[in-house]
Amino acid sequence: MKDPLATFLRHLAVEKNASPHTLRSYRSDLEQFERFRESRGAGPVAAVDVRLVRAWLADLAAVRALDPVSVARKLAALRSWLRFLARRGVIQRNPALDVRGPRLARKLVSFLPIDETAELLKSRGAMLKSRGATPLELPRHSTGGVAHD
Structure with missing residues (x-):
């Protein structure tokens, strides 16, 4: 696969009929992961492992101080992309499946006083x-x- 990310985004647009907003978010999140992967010298996408995914999430939460909801959304995008690549045989297994997302705060229902x-x-x-x-x-x-x- 020449450009795995572009192929995935095309798959979302054509086969999954994803909205332009979803495509923009996925592109942004996954390009951010790709920049992180390259900065770590992790090699090709096929070399992505659990440690790299966890390191990226830690970077998002600690260094970039992202809200847990945003980190969870980025992890969901990464899981989806890696699942796509595993199904296409680009990677052997989706390493993001072994990574737990951040705990999300539960919002209490407000009642009329x-x-x-x-x-x-x-x-x-x-x-x-x-x-x-x-x-x-x-x-x-x-x-x-x-x-x-």
Whole structure:
């Protein structure tokens, strides 16, 4: 394969119908990995190993201070590219499969504060008068009002 990265991006565009935004992101992420690989003197793509992938992720997180979500996205792009190359026989095995991504923080769901909920329920009467008989409908499952149907 003459240019593995260009071939992969063409595959994403033509066969996977990837959006221009996805293609731009993958190109940027993978070109960044290629520059890192070359700076380490790692040889051709076929020589990529687990240590190089981990070193790149460490560089992204520590040296470049990227957010874990961004590091995870870059790892996903690399895994996808290396999987493509493994399926085409360019590399024997995808070394990125043995690399865990960064831990991502879980975001808690925010709830309407009690005082705002009370105010909303109080204003329901005025709302019904001004808009006819439009009821206030709360999503039943998210409020815990219904355990099951």
